[in-house]
Amino acid sequence: MEICFDIVPPPMGIAVRNMLLALEYLYDHPLHLFLLAGPDYSQMIVEETNPGLWQRAQKTATRHGDAHGFKTMGEIMTDMNPLTGKLYVEAMHMTRVAREAYSLLGGKYPHPETIVPGGVSTTINLQVLNQVFTRLKQFFDYSRKVVAIWEDITAFFYEADPLYRKTGTRPKTMVDTGVWDDPGTYDASYKNLNTWGNNRWATPGVVIDGELVTTRLQDLNIGLEEFVEHSYYEPWTKMPYPTDPLGSPLSPHHPWNKDTIPKPGKQNWKERYSWSTSPRWDRKVFEAGAYCRVWNTAAAKKLPFTRFLESTGSSLKILVPEAGMAESLLEWKIPQDWNAFERNRGRAYCIPFSAMVAMDNWMMAMDLLKQGKTDVSTKFDLPRKGTQLGVGFWGAGRGFLTHHMEVEDGAIKNYQIDTPSTVNASPRDPMGQPGPYEEAVANTPILEEFDGPDSFKGIDILRTIRSFDPCMPCTTHTMVKDHDLVVTREVNTCGCGVS
Amino acid sequence: MIKIATDESDFLTLGKIEKIDKRTLVAGVGHRFWQDYSAGPAWIDRMKEIDWPEGLDVEDYSFGALAMTQNLQDVDYQRIVFLSAEARGRQPGTLHWYRYAAGEESPERVQAYVGESGGGVVAIDPLLSIAGHFGVLPPETWVIELEPIATKWGDEESRAIEANFSEVLQRMRRLLSGDAPTKVEVRRDA
Numbered sequence: 049m050e051i052c053f054d055i056v057p058p059p060m061g062i063a064v065r066n067m068l069l070a071l072e073y074l075y076d077h078p079l080h081l082f083l084l085a086g087p088d089y090s091q092m093i094v095e096e097t098n099p100g101l102w103q104r105a106q107k108t109a110t111r112h113g114d115a116h117g118f119k120t121m122g123e124i125m126t127d128m129n130p131l132t133g134k135l136y137v138e139a140m141h142m143t144r145v146a147r148e149a150y151s152l153l154g155g156k157y158p159h160p161e162t163i164v165p166g167g168v169s170t171t172i173n174l175q176v177l178n179q180v181f182t183r184l185k186q187f188f189d190y191s192r193k194v195v196a197i198w199e200d201i202t203a204f205f206y207e208a209d210p211l212y213r214k215t216g217t218r219p220k221t222m223v224d225t226g227v228w229d230d231p232g233t234y235d236a237s238y239k240n241l242n243t244w245g246n247n248r249w250a251t252p253g254v255v256i257d258g259e260l261v262t263t264r265l266q267d268l269n270i271g272l273e274e275f276v277e278h279s280y281y282e283p284w285t286k287m288p289y290p291t292d293p294l295g296s297p298l299s300p301h302h303p304w305n306k307d308t309i310p311k312p313g314k315q316n317w318k319e320r321y322s323w324s325t326s327p328r329w330d331r332k333v334f335e336a337g338a339y340c341r342v343w344n345t346a347a348a349k350k351l352p353f354t355r356f357l358e359s360t361g362s363s364l365k366i367l368v369p370e371a372g373m374a375e376s377l378l379e380w381k382i383p384q385d386w387n388a389f390e391r392n393r394g395r396a397y398c399i400p401f402s403a404m405v406a407m408d409n410w411m412m413a414m415d416l417l418k419q420g421k422t423d424v425s426t427k428f429d430l431p432r433k434g435t436q437l438g439v440g441f442w443g444a445g446r447g448f449l450t451h452h453m454e455v456e457d458g459a460i461k462n463y464q465i466d467t468p469s470t471v472n473a474s475p476r477d478p479m480g481q482p483g484p485y486e487e488a489v490a491n492t493p494i495l496e497e498f499d500g501p502d503s504f505k506g507i508d509i510l511r512t513i514r515s516f517d518p519c520m521p522c523t524t525h526t527m528v529k530d531h532d533l534v535v536t537r538e539v540n541t542c543g544c545g546v547s
Numbered sequence: 548m549i550k551i552a553t554d555e556s557d558f559l560t561l562g563k564i565e566k567i568d569k570r571t572l573v574a575g576v577g578h579r580f581w582q583d584y585s586a587g588p589a590w591i592d593r594m595k596e597i598d599w600p601e602g603l604d605v606e607d608y609s610f611g612a613l614a615m616t617q618n619l620q621d622v623d624y625q626r627i628v629f630l631s632a633e634a635r636g637r638q639p640g641t642l643h644w645y646r647y648a649a650g651e652e653s654p655e656r657v658q659a660y661v662g663e664s665g666g667g668v669v670a671i672d673p674l675l676s677i678a679g680h681f682g683v684l685p686p687e688t689w690v691i692e693l694e695p696i697a698t699k700w701g702d703e704e705s706r707a708i709e710a711n712f713s714e715v716l717q718r719m720r721r722l723l724s725g726d727a728p729t730k731v732e733v734r735r736d737a
Contacts, residue, residue: 083613084665087658130658131680144617158610519666 049165050236052438052455053430058423059231061167063413066228066249067180068154068163069443070406074187075146075157076445077338077399081194082128082139085392085514088507089201090128097496097507101208108204112196115373121204124197135197142190149183152176167425177413184406188371191400195378198396202389211495216388216488216512219257223329223471224340224448225268225441226252228405230352231412238293238439241265245441247352249405251359252441253344254329258382260347265441266294268329272450273301274466275326278319278475282309288454293437303452303464304437322475326483327466333477335484336448336468337516339394342380342401355411356404366400369407388488388515395517432458444468446517469519488512567602568725569625569687574608574615576631576671579702583695586632586708587671590715603723612664612674619683627685628722630715631671632693632708639696640707642714643732647688649679650735689722690734691715 049055057065080086087093095102106122118124127133147157153170154160162169170176205212228249235244245252245265253263254271262268270292276283284307287300298304315321328334346364351357358365363381380397383390416422440451446468454462474483482490492512498504575591577584587609594605604622608615608629619627629647637643657680660673671690678684696705721727 079613079665083661130661131654140613140617143613147614156610157614 049438049440049453051238051241051440052436052453053165053428054236055166055426055428056234056236057167057231057426058421060172060413060416060422061424061426062229062231062234063409063416064153064168064170064172064424065163066409067406067413068150068160068168069227070402070409071146071150071153071180071184072157073338073398073402073445074184074406075143075150077395077402078139078142078146078190078194080445080517081198081392081396082136083130083143085511085517086128086136086139087130088511088514089125089205090130090133091122091125092129093507094125097498097505099497101205104208105204110200111203112200115196115376116193116200118197118200121200124200142186145183145186149180152179152183164425166428167423170424172413172417172422172424174417177410177417181410184403184410185371187399187403188368189373191403192368192373192376192378194396194399198393202393205389209495211493212389213385213387214491214493215495215508216391216515217386217491218335218484218487219333220255220386221257221332221334222255222340222343223268223334223336224250224253224344225265225443225450226250226263226344227341227443228409233352238437241269241441246348246350249345249352249354249357249408250341250401250443251345251348251350253340253348254334255340255343255347256332258386260344263344263348263350266292266296268441269439269450270296270298270302271330272303272466273299273328273331274303274306274464275301275328275477277326277478278321279325280310280312280320280323281325282311284309289437303450303466304439304454304462306452306464307462308464322473324470324473324475324483326474326477327471328477328481331477331479333474333481333484333487334471335516336446336471337391337395338398338445338447339391340447341443342394342397343382345401346380346382354404354408356407357401364397364401366397366404368400368404388492388512391515391517430458435461444519446519447471467519469516472516473518485513485516485518488516565600567600567723570602570623571626571628571723572604572606572619572622572624573628573630573719574606576608576629576669576674578609578669580700582697582699582701582703583693583705583707584632584698585702586693586695586711587630589708590630590712593712594716608674609669611667611669612660612677615674616678616681616683619678620681625685626687626689626722628689628691628719629671629674630691632695633671634695634698635692637694639694640705640710641694642691642711642718643694644689644691644718644728645732645734646727647675647679647684647690648686648733648735649675649682649684649688652676652680687727689727691718 105125108121110118127135150157155162226248230247233244233247242264251263252265254261287305289304349359349361351359356367363379366378368376378400436455438453442449448468450466452464472484476482489509489512492508494508496507575587577587579585588607591607657676660676664673696707
């Protein structure tokens, strides 16, 4: 709406919005890493699906015990047990800490009440900011610990069997819209979107086969298409927008040209089989995730002013201040392999990344408060005549998020949302390319130890799907080629659903 | 038998309760804009218009089981009444109530509900399961539940929500005055 109607939030409004988003990620990432995907790597599951691996874990020393306190991998896995493990219970507590901080600024979580076009409606004062800080600070030590745990988990599995490097592998092709605007640059104009986009704390970008090919939001936008040939929708025929507002050509399949025409039907793998569409960029299959955020930012070397982050071109350095533990420099390096383990490891680094962006913006908010610049939103009037186009480039906890809107005479005429799970769960496109989940699962070796079909649990496939952090209780259906057998596994369960 | 709530005396009668016998939470659970599955929050919205005596909290608990479990860790309720709607094969449009006893639910089922809650599902069963597992439900936990008629997305409820509201209030009145029924289903998930 801000782009649609030229509504520019004041600096404090942007700072608060940035903090809100960072806090949302601080809720989301521990939830995923320890409550949803974490159990896949717990003693309860590993002992059942790979007894040899469990034996090994009990005898393998950790590398980062100074940060997380565990001496052996077996100890880590035991504390990752669902419902009872200390890491599980601790993560559940940390989601609450993040939500409390969020609620101080947002009113409540989920469904915050203070986010408006043009800023926020929160009253910002010293008390609120201090209450947020006491909760944010708890993530300093926690993020050190989480990073260390997932570094150890990744190293352990790789060493145990190099084939784990292929779990969930697919090309290193991903897109992220970037998040966290710089108040000095963001002017809510499509005309300048490349400038303010490049000044985000998380840089937008498209990575193709491991190479960052663009960080321009306009490129990201005009390259976007959605296909529905294998989805429960009818194709549309109209093309109201042959170009974007700057005159660059758009595809008939661009969201601004899209019409949503549901066509429910029977599931047929060769025809329509999903309610997700197939978003593509430049006709390439891309994935979305929190890890894309850190990848783009690491590669781009385009951070705004920051006290805590450094992009080197091949890594993102994150300076985490002293809390209970000493100040430390964490560094996420762009990986050689791309797979389920790297997705989770990248997501672990997103915790200190998000925490330090929140700190940068918290300190900015304090400076603004001292200067008396406490306006948090800009008033606006909505035009009642004419047609306007708007687009929101933002990010869910799981990554890439776009909202495309067309307004006509003061009413929304068309509204299209592409979420990260739409991207990742997409079915095959008309070019025959499978979606990210499909591709990753097809590439995953089966490393589970089992005697026969009855004892097969599918843990490797479950780890693959869950590494994408699917935002939906979903079920995977794995077909066996030239066979009628279809293995169905619910993904919303932890691996303990296998027993 | 569906009662039509056209008589406001039910509201006024209930509103005259002077004292609650024990610290009580009445919580609605359900997705809004899902026709009859919105019964819980819809009833809570109406109940918030009533002037309740001290000791009774009326809250919307339609925000995910994990978060609501953490909420319950903070307050020592001695009685909880959940209001919800769930399709369980009963006659559509009818109202039911049962007492919930946190039992020996399998870790697999509880964790499955954790996964669903993390993915955004809002429903009474995940909440009971997760809250029960983490020991935050008092021994006196009740559920007043509608068997839905209309179950598509949208805000057009069937008449069942409105029609049963008076009966919901009557049952609430019995529970709040310590006159809970003795012969009622006790649900234990195992």
